Amino acid sequence: MNHETLLAALLAADMLEIDDLHAWEFDLDETLVDALEAGQPGQPEAQLLRVECMDGRNRREWRFSQAAVQAARFDAESGCWKLTGADGEHALRCLDAFGGSDADDEEEQEQE
Numbered sequence: 001m002n003h004e005t006l007l008a009a010l011l012a013a014d015m016l017e018i019d020d021l022h023a024w025e026f027d028l029d030e031t032l033v034d035a036l037e038a039g040q041p042g043q044p045e046a047q048l049l050r051v052e053c054m055d056g057r058n059r060r061e062w063r064f065s066q067a068a069v070q071a072a073r074f075d076a077e078s079g080c081w082k083l084t085g086a087d088g089e090h091a092l093r094c095l096d097a098f099g100g101s102d103a104d105d106e107e108e109q110e111q112e
Contacts, residue, residue, distance in 0.1 A: 006072035006081045006092070007036065007048075014097035016051060018062060019090055023053040032066060042066050051092075062090065 003009035010016075011033070016023040027050045035042045042048075044067040051062045064085050072083035072092070080091040 003094075006069050006074075006083065006094075007033070009081065009094040010049065010069075012096070013094035015095040017093040017095060018051050018053065021053045021055055021060070023051045025052040026050065036066070044070075062087075 003012065007028075010026075010028060013026075016026050029046065029048050032042050032046055032048050044065065046066050047063050048066040048069045049062075049064040051064075053060055062085055064083060068083050068085060072081045074080075075082050075091075078091060080093045082089055083092060084090070
């Protein structure tokens with residue numbers, strides 16, 4: 001699924017990978033997202049995205065401003081969004097979760 005902006009990709013994502021680490025949690029500032037979706041300028045320096053993951057035993061956290069998210073560019077070769085945070089450039093991959101089908105359970109219930 002291709003998205004024109006990182007924000008659009010984040011809104012559609014269920015999971016993230018940052019710098020080859022699977023993020024167990026990520027948050028978008030909903031008030032800021034609502035403003036941006038309404039066509040308002042938002043607050044470029046405000047934190048828009050927070051990402052957390054475990055790297056071995058260490059909890060890691062990244063925070064990105066609205067300006068950083070809006071300036072992110074998609075690298076087709078790696079399939080990652082490149083965005084710059086306070087500590088340098090990062091590679092962010094937006095992933096969709098998938099689940100198993102309940103089709104077998106539904107068929108069993110219909111037969112009963």
